[in-house]
Amino acid sequence: MSLGPFIARRLGSSLLAIAGVSVMVFLFLHLIPGDPVDHLAGGEVTPEQRHQIEACMHLDRSLPAQLGIFVTNIGNGTLGHQCPNPETKPTVMARILEVLPYTAKLAAGGLVVAIVLALPLGIIAAVRRGSWVDAVAALTSLSGVSMPTMFMGPVLIFVFFVILGWLPGPAEPDAPFALLLPSLVVGTHLMAMLSRITRSSLVEVLREDYMTTARAKGLRERTVILKHALRNALLPVITVAGLQFGAMLGGTIITEKVFARPGLGTLLLEGIQERNYPIVQGTVLVIAVAYVTVNTLVDLTYGFADPRIRRG
Amino acid sequence: MKKRRLKIGLSPSAWIGLVLVALFLAVALLGPLVAPYSPTAHNLDHILAPPSASHWLGTDQNGVDVLSEMLCGARVALEISTLVVLICAVTGTTLGVLAGYHGGIIDEVVMRIVDILLAFPGILLNIAIVALVAEPGVGVLIIALCVNGWVGYARVARGQVLSLRESEYVAAARAVGASSTRIMIRHIVPNMLSPIVVIASFAFGGVILVEAALSFLGIGPQLSYTWGALLDQGATWIWKTPRMVLLPGLAIMLVVLGTNLLGDGLRDRFDPRNITSRR
Numbered sequence: 001m002s003l004g005p006f007i008a009r010r011l012g013s014s015l016l017a018i019a020g021v022s023v024m025v026f027l028f029l030h031l032i033p034g035d036p037v038d039h040l041a042g043g044e045v046t047p048e049q050r051h052q053i054e055a056c057m058h059l060d061r062s063l064p065a066q067l068g069i070f071v072t073n074i075g076n077g078t079l080g081h082q083c084p085n086p087e088t089k090p091t092v093m094a095r096i097l098e099v100l101p102y103t104a105k106l107a108a109g110g111l112v113v114a115i116v117l118a119l120p121l122g123i124i125a126a127v128r129r130g131s132w133v134d135a136v137a138a139l140t141s142l143s144g145v146s147m148p149t150m151f152m153g154p155v156l157i158f159v160f161f162v163i164l165g166w167l168p169g170p171a172e173p174d175a176p177f178a179l180l181l182p183s184l185v186v187g188t189h190l191m192a193m194l195s196r197i198t199r200s201s202l203v204e205v206l207r208e209d210y211m212t213t214a215r216a217k218g219l220r221e222r223t224v225i226l227k228h229a230l231r232n233a234l235l236p237v238i239t240v241a242g243l244q245f246g247a248m249l250g251g252t253i254i255t256e257k258v259f260a261r262p263g264l265g266t267l268l269l270e271g272i273q274e275r276n277y278p279i280v281q282g283t284v285l286v287i288a289v290a291y292v293t294v295n296t297l298v299d300l301t302y303g304f305a306d307p308r309i310r311r312g
Numbered sequence: 313m314k315k316r317r318l319k320i321g322l323s324p325s326a327w328i329g330l331v332l333v334a335l336f337l338a339v340a341l342l343g344p345l346v347a348p349y350s351p352t353a354h355n356l357d358h359i360l361a362p363p364s365a366s367h368w369l370g371t372d373q374n375g376v377d378v379l380s381e382m383l384c385g386a387r388v389a390l391e392i393s394t395l396v397v398l399i400c401a402v403t404g405t406t407l408g409v410l411a412g413y414h415g416g417i418i419d420e421v422v423m424r425i426v427d428i429l430l431a432f433p434g435i436l437l438n439i440a441i442v443a444l445v446a447e448p449g450v451g452v453l454i455i456a457l458c459v460n461g462w463v464g465y466a467r468v469a470r471g472q473v474l475s476l477r478e479s480e481y482v483a484a485a486r487a488v489g490a491s492s493t494r495i496m497i498r499h500i501v502p503n504m505l506s507p508i509v510v511i512a513s514f515a516f517g518g519v520i521l522v523e524a525a526l527s528f529l530g531i532g533p534q535l536s537y538t539w540g541a542l543l544d545q546g547a548t549w550i551w552k553t554p555r556m557v558l559l560p561g562l563a564i565m566l567v568v569l570g571t572n573l574l575g576d577g578l579r580d581r582f583d584p585r586n587i588t589s590r591r
Contacts, residue, residue, distance in 0.1 A: 016424070017431030024428070025440075138325075142576075146569035148521055150528040150540070151561030154547040162551060250435035254525055258547070269529060272443040284440050292431050 007300060014296040021288045025281050026070045056083040057277075070281075079282035092282035095267060100286075102173060103263035106252050107245070109183030114190035115241065119230075121191075122198025122237075127225060129203060137195065144192030149251050153185045153258030171260040182259045186251045190244050197240045201233040208232075235302070242298030246291040326577020332570025333516075340390035343383030351376065351384040351537040360553055372542075372556060373549060381537040382559060388538050389567070392450060393519040396457045397512050403458070404465025405508055409496055411466070412473030419470070426467060429460045438522055443531045450533045453526065457519055464511050472504035506582035510575055517571030524564050539564050 045053070054060045058069050073080040079092040090098075125137035160181060161169035168175035205211070206229055214228045215221075253265030260266075264283055271279030322330065348368075355375035363370045369378040411422040429437070441456035442448045448456075476482060477500070485495050520539075526532040527540025528547075535541060539560040546556030 013427065014431075017428055020424075020428035021432055024432075142569060142572055143565070146517065146565050146572055148524055148543070148561060148564050148568075150525060150543050150547070151557065151565060154543075154550050154557050155561070158550050158554060158557070246433035247435075249433050250525075253435070253439070254528065257529060268439070269531075272439075272531060280440065280443070284436060287436055288432050291433050295431070 003304070010296060010299055014292050017292050018289055021292070022071070022074065022285060023067075025285050025288070026067055053083055056086060074285070079285065080278040082276060082278055092278050095279065096264065096282055096286055099262045099264060099267050102261055103249075103252055103256070103265065105179060106182055106186055106255065106261065106263060107248060109179045110186030110190065110248055110251070111241065111245075113183045113187030114194055117187070117191045118194035118198055118237075121195040123202060123225065123230065125195070125199040126202035126206065129199070134199075137199070141192035141195045144188045147188060149185055149189070149254040150258060152188060153182075153255060156181050156185060157258070170258070173259075173261045182255050182261060185255045185258065186248060189251060190241065190248055193244060194237055194241060197237050198233065201236045202229055205229045205233045239298055239302055242294055242301075245294045249287055249291060322577050322581060325573050326581070329570045329573025329575075329577060332566055333574055336386065336567045336570065337390065339383065340386040344387045347377075347380040347383040349377035349380040351381045353377070360549065363555075369559060370553065370555065372545060376537075378542075378556065378559065381542055382539075382563065385537045385539045385542060385560070386563070388450070388533075388535060389520050389523065392454060392457075392523055392533075393516050395454050396461055396519045397515050399454070399458050400461035400515065401465050401508060401512050404462030405469045405501070405504075407462065408466035408469025408471075409473050409501060412470035413477060413492065413496055413500070422466060423470070426463050429463050432460070434460050435522060435525060438526060439529065439531065442526055447534060448531065450535070453523065453533045457522060461515065461519075464515070465508060468507050468511060469504060472507065473500055476500050476503055506578075510579045510582065513571055513575035513578055517568035517575075520564060520567055520571075524560075 051060075058066050061069070070080070077093055079096070081091055082089040121137050121140065125134045128134055157169055160167045167181055168178045172178050211224065211229060214224045219228075249264075252263065253268065255261070256263040256265040257269065264287055268280060268283040268287075271277070271283060353376060355371070358367070358371045358375040360373055361367055361371040361375070367377050367379065369382065372378055372381065407422050411419040437460050438456045441459060442452060445452050473496075482495060482499055485499050490498075523532060523538065524540030524543060527535075527538045528544045530544065532538060532540055536545075542560040543557060543564070546553075546560060550557050
């Protein structure tokens with residue numbers, strides 16, 4: 001298949017996924033048992049108040065009409081407003097944009113930590129496979145996968161903030177180096193997976209004939225590994241890094257709670273606690289769209305690089 | 313010993329995993345029976361007490377015996393994980409087999425649903441479902457985890473069926489007049505069980521992690537002594553009693569590590585390339 005239809009098909013399925021996710025997010029509000037008005041008003045409401053809130057949330061309209069309003073709100077970029085008294089409160093989108101930079105920084109930090117730690121670990125394990133170094137690397141990465149985020153976070157805070165006092169603690173998201181510990185927590189899981197992929201991918205490449213050629217040319221082992229082998233082994237690593245982005249977004253929700261950082265996760269939990277459904281819907285939608293977008297980009301990049309994928 | 317290993321064919325690390333999982337099963341099954349106190353019995357005279365003869369692991373901020381909480385928490389984790397893995401494995405495998413065997417519209421619908429569910433960060437979906445129910449119990453949690461938990465099984469099962477469907481013994485069964493249902497149940501499913509078992513093994517630890525994460529976020533099942541809830545409470549008191557974080561944290565980690573090691577070992581064991589090289 002040539003590139004054109006491949007891109008069209010991939011974009012089409014992404015759009016379908018986003019549409020499906022939107023409808024699912026919309027239905028959350030309507031499938032769940034319990035009355036949102038009761039949650040919002042908190043206990044006793046007069047019939048007038050109830051009517052007012054219902055009108056504000058458009059609950060008095062038919063289901064298709066509500067879906068229409070929901071789609072319109074996505075289209076005009078507000079993602080809806082907060083009830084009651086929508087005019088006194090920022091739109092859902094405004095609240096999301098306010099905290100988005102914190103989550104973006106955390107996700108980027110996690111990605112950097114994961115790659116910086118995973119590559120050396122994977123390379124050493126592949127080059128010295130079968131040795132005790134390989135075994136230690138395997139154990140490290142498996143422990144990383146098995147380590148609950150909500151365990152690692154408090155332990156790091158305890159060691160580096162409470163005991164050593166080297167790094168800022170919770171609720172100081174703007175202090176210097178405040179991003180370090182949260183990034184470490186967010187990146188560990190991904191690091192563990194990436195180092196395994198780096199290892200297995202590099203082991204495959206090291207068996208190729210062009211490795212023998214490179215060595216026969218008299219290149220130093222270091223050059224052979226880093227320039228010839230690693231570059232060929234990186235493609236699957238990049239793919240997995242991209243595809244695991246969603247799992248990392250899940251990790252940021254927990255990490256934000258551990259470190260009391262503002263962000264999409266904190267906003268989502270706040271919305272859940274206050275039963276503020278427009279906020280919950282908006283946040284879930286934004287995270288899902290980010291996830292789909294990254295996945296699509298990864299797939300497209302991979303398709304450009306490797307023609308075999310386009311047939312899929 | 314060596315002969316035995318050849319026979320069962322598990323690597324040393326898989327054995328470690330098996331031991332960890334077996335330990336967890338023993339603790340979860342026997343724990344609540346031997347727990348010295350009730351996991352909900354408050355005793356405000358003994359708040360945050362250090363380990364002692366009467367409370368081996370000390371007490372928490374409500375004076376509840378931590379050992380009893382840990383033991384009963386293990387049972388909850390086992391119950392939730394077992395149910396979720398069973399329900400998801402059966403549903404996912406069934407849908408995957410039907411989609412792969414019949415193809416056409418069933419295949420199209422199932423795989424589109426799979427695509428949409430995969431387009432969603434898994435834990436976010438779990439959070440959204442549990443969070444919007446006013447008072448989530450264990451049942452709601454199980455449903456939430458199953459909504460997207462079956463996807464992995466369905467994909468693998470479908471892939472397996474697509475290749476098994478063309479195999480000679482299935483053609484032979486069809487030739488002697490076996491019905492589709494009989495072919496699927498008697499000839500296809502038994503031959504694709506190993507990858508399903510591998511996924512289930514990994515999923516078991518995964519469910520414990522997600523359950524702990526939801527409890528930690530304050531939206532798990534409304535039980536005070538699940539391991540995630542203990543971790544959540546412990547994090548508040550980490551300055552004073554680090555053991556309240558270390559105990560549930562290490563417990564979760566060891567069980568998940570165990571299922572991961574076991575899953576890895578089983579995957580290697582079932583991989584035909586490894587079996588030929590070993591024998």
